[in-house]
Amino acid sequence: MHAQLESNQPVMDLDVERQLRHRMAMAGPSDMTRGIFFNGALEVARALGGSEAADRCRYVLGEKRFVDFFNYSVGDLLRMSLEMIRVVGAHAGGCAGVLRRLGMQNARDFLATAPGKTMLLLTGNNPRRMLSQLPTSFHTAVTFGERRVIWSTQERVGHFVVQRDLMPPVYTKGLLQGLLESTGAQGVHVSGWPTGMLDSEYEVRWER
DSSP states (O other): OOOOOOTTSOOOOHHHHHHHHHHHHHOOTTOEEEHHHHHHHHHHHHHHHHHHHHHHHHHTTTOSOOOTTSEEEHHHHHHHHHHHHHHHGGGTTHHHHHHHHHHHHHHHHHHTSHHHHHHHHHHTTOHHHHHHHHHHHHTTTBSSOEEEEEEOSSTTEEEEEEESOOSOHHHHHHHHHHHHHTTTOOSOEEEEEESSSSOEEEEEEOOO
């Protein structure tokens, strides 16, 4: 049974709200992402708060449906994320918990696309190859940001460097964790730190 929605008492971490609103303000008309990520967000809202939560997240954009392979404004995905946190954040580990879960869901969503399936074929179950291929493959699903990987001297540690990332860092942590775990990697840990207003670096490590 889903928890009852607290429509009159939204729970919002002010730092996360600032991050989302700042990114919404920085997103331009050419900054796009695929509809499949919107549908993934609605799936998270539905899982955490039932169909009412999903309907409220859809309503905030005035959209009845999203086509998986169509491009939509990433600013709208940020608006939907903000509404989802307000609706279900209190029942899902707070703002960070919702955004991290959204990132992990969108990892699965991406792997269901043609570029994601191609990446899986190219990398198999090799986490290192997956991370190396990610900057090229993920660029087919979004039109914003630059991504690269710097490898550590340790076999199972890499640094994922992102410039002009319009999605919040905690989302990207969930995305990276979800992608690595899809290869069967165990003991995946993702940490990160900002290097600029929209730039971040993430250390990705796994045990085996």
